[in-house]
Amino acid sequence: MKHRTFFWFILPTLSAMVLFIALPIVSVAVQSLYIEHEQVLVVTESCGPFGCDETTTIDTEATAALRSEQPLGRFNGLGTYTNRAHLAFSEIGEAWRTTESLGDFFNELLNLPFYWALAFTLTYTFVVTPFVIVLGLAIAVGVNNLPRLFKGPTIFISLLPMIVTPLVGALILFWMVDADGVIGALLQRLFNDPSLSLKATTSLNWVMLIVYGIWSSLPFSFIVFYAGLQTVPHDTMEAAMIDGATKWQRMIHVVVPHLMPLVVFITLIQLMDNFRVFEPIISFQAEAHARSLSWIIYNDLIAAGNPLYGSAGATSLLTIIGVAFLLTPVLIRTWRDFNRKSV
């Protein structure tokens, strides 16, 4: 395709992405190198319905003067990236020197907010993604083998977890898995442990979030695999059958290789989405037990009141780098495919 034609075809999508994603990313990256100006504080007294208190306020005029000189703030280089809230280099160094066993060192490491969040994020990503792929494929094969009459309704029901608004889906599940809720009570009976509560301990909270993650992502992989199954070449299957291959062998040797491109696609999307896990943590009110990188960003931007843009920007960029790192194998594969195509 000619450069000029290509340009006109790509222009709308490219300008939308540049304007609303690329420019913000650049601005976030720049912002993450700066910190706020020194705030000029004044000690004063504040009074209200409940009496007076000594307090401090910001001298907004003096601070505004500083800000108008350097609108971005004070340049801090990579300082924000290496501080305690992010990569925490000096704290790790300190922990390495002072701890005696590797176990102690990891305890210290996980006490740092970024690494604690990274631990959950990676666990979540690497448990949910394979489960979603394997179970999604299994459901797709199962549904594909159903009599025609049942296929339609089953497909519809299978899509339900994806089409019920996550916000409310999680809210309702939050109550259902409560020790007093229907699923919680069922589990208590199942494990014969009346004090069992999914929300009480960190490990069970992780299990709960991961199961929810699998449940809500399964429809996506199911529908993609189901479609892929429709294209499995009949003659190959037939040939395999004549050779006496069992159903299982055909599945492993014919169907799965045929679906490999889809597996790659789903892995790509799932790794990316799971690495940014956020909503379930809020909906399940599980912050005490599980935090993700996106949760840290939320905490800096929203919960802090006056947003900490630099800190949130640094975590966002670290997230992007993390995603890029995870996707490298997939990207290399795409690069090879692409070169094959252009030949």
Place this chain on the structure above:
Amino acid sequence: MLLKNATIAGALVGLMGSAAFAAECGPEGQSIRVLGSDFPAIQAVTATAEANCGGAANEFTITLRDDTRDMMNQAQTPNPAQYTSVIVANSTLTQQMNDGLVRPLDDLIEKYGASLKPNQLITVDGKVMAVAFMANSQHLYARSDILEQAGVDGIPATVEEVVAAAEKIRAAGIMEHPIVMNASGWNMGELFNLFYFAHGGELFKPGTADPNVNNETGVAALNSIKSLTEYAHPDYLSHASNETQGLWEAGQAALGIMWGSRGGDILDDQGSSPEVTGSTVLASAPTVAGGSIPAATLWWDGITIAQNISDEEAEATFAALAGALTADMVAEHNDDAIWLIEGFKPGPAAEGVAATAQGGAKIYPMIPYINLMHNAASAELADFLKGDETAEQTLADIEAAYVTSAKEAGFLQ
């Protein structure tokens, strides 16, 4: 259509009520745009203001949402600001003042604030920055019937008594987990504030932004919290108001530290049995370790006027809102809130907050960096309550997390 009729009807009532009505709405033909959180008391105030002055204004919009805190600073930064008034609470006034987005109200109060009580005025550095109209705080909820059944005399007044009562209830086999308290997310940091203040602590070294929590008072505060959570529902770390209220209404708790603003909902006839509502007592928040300060923070909600708008708009907006803070409005909406306005008749739902305020509870501090400290406590306290960390380690973590963000925000060097 409906809205318009309401406006006219309201205007008529206003006209009949006072002859000087037109003057009370300030300059005519202005645009009045109010932003606030979505709850009954703010609905009442803004609706009354619109009924009174909607006719005199060129435009009167009321925006009540549940996420005002997340966007109010960005909305008010441009000139002209998106809203002429933001209805704030302690922490959001700080958030607005940090960016210099609200204006002093002294001259406006002189003109239009005749009916306001002096204790409604929120003064910072000698200037009135907000006019409060309602109060709120956490306090103790108790089930008198269960306490009686367990052999506890009266309503516990200290944390130690609460714990002892909880132990008696547990020992009597009535409930395994008699205590409920809000502890998820933001509530966790608030818990720390409650007990740190009750132990007489100051979050910052006087006059500076340096943290001051890693000390004996901090350890005592953490231990007080833990003594209570021993008897709390196993899931308490995921509990916010909806869950604690649900447990209470289901009769599964006997002692609770919950928001006063939930009192009305708990005492009403929905979602609960007469047995529970009939024996629920709203009492002062408990004191701790022989101290006299109740473990609670006092909150107010009040009106502010935007900095980045014209003086005429500011005047019209203030006149409309201040004019709504009257005894008539309170008489009509008496049970919607704990009003700080003349004419309020405290009902049973207000008893807890009133007792807590009289007991000398601390006001939630209006310090520019309080949100950072609160956030740090919310994030770090869970490790201690889960039993993963010592109190000292947790307090050191809180300080470290606070110092990191305070440095970025420019409060510390």
Place this chain on the structure above:
Amino acid sequence: MATKAQSRITPLTILSVAFVIIWVIIASFPFLWTAWGSFKVQGDFFSKADWTNALIGTNTIAETGSAFTTAGYYGAWVQEEFWRAVLNTSIVVFFTVTISLTFGTLGGYALARSGYKYAFWLLMAALVFRAMPHITLVSGYLLPFFEWNIWGILPTTIIVLVAINQPFTLWMLHSFFLNIPKDLDESAMVDGCTRFQAFRHVIIPVMWPGVITTGLFSFLLAYNDFTVTRMLLSQENETMIPKIASFLGSTQVQGNVMFAVAAVVSATVPLIVLIIFFQRQIVSGLTAGAVKG
């Protein structure tokens, strides 16, 4: 062929059917539970005392005199005017899907047909763009949008949703176009068509399965979005999901949770109709795509 294979009942077949049945139960149970519970009062559906209350409606009977109540639906639709939110959602979803697909088909087609290296790097860039957490993007938009006075209106939200949806759309459609044989449009160009004419007359007629499938995912994104719509829309332009969230109450004040539940159940109805209507296309669309990594 397939029928012959199915006629033999092997343990594997039984296992696979059993597995599907379990999945159907797991997938539908929360929804059925919600639909049933939406006709109860909050004290039952979110019962802390006994979960069987949600089934039999103990409190519902005590409070309303009957085991079923439509109070949630009445509250959401009449009292809180949920239909306004539905209307806004329809507008947002319609334009987001249409614009996304228009931009995406053009771009995806170009990427699929260009052999130059920059096409690859554009695809990679789109992936990086997709990795950006939405919450950071949205907080970054707030201040400029307020300054330019374009905050709160539907077009702003639509274009933001289109933009953050583009990487996925682009990747998916790019894969679909790779599967449409090159010869098809190239032979048309040999016959004297320009590239655009070839696209219009040859590619557009055969691309629908892929477009519909991609459209489904765009639809779900726009329909279910919370982060963007919550922060960028004013009160009168509020869409369904932020509206539902606003029923849930806050720390200080109790919300109308049953309004939210009723709204969720009613919000699912159009989706059911839509899925049933497009089911065949969705599956055949993905088939034609055989999406490649």
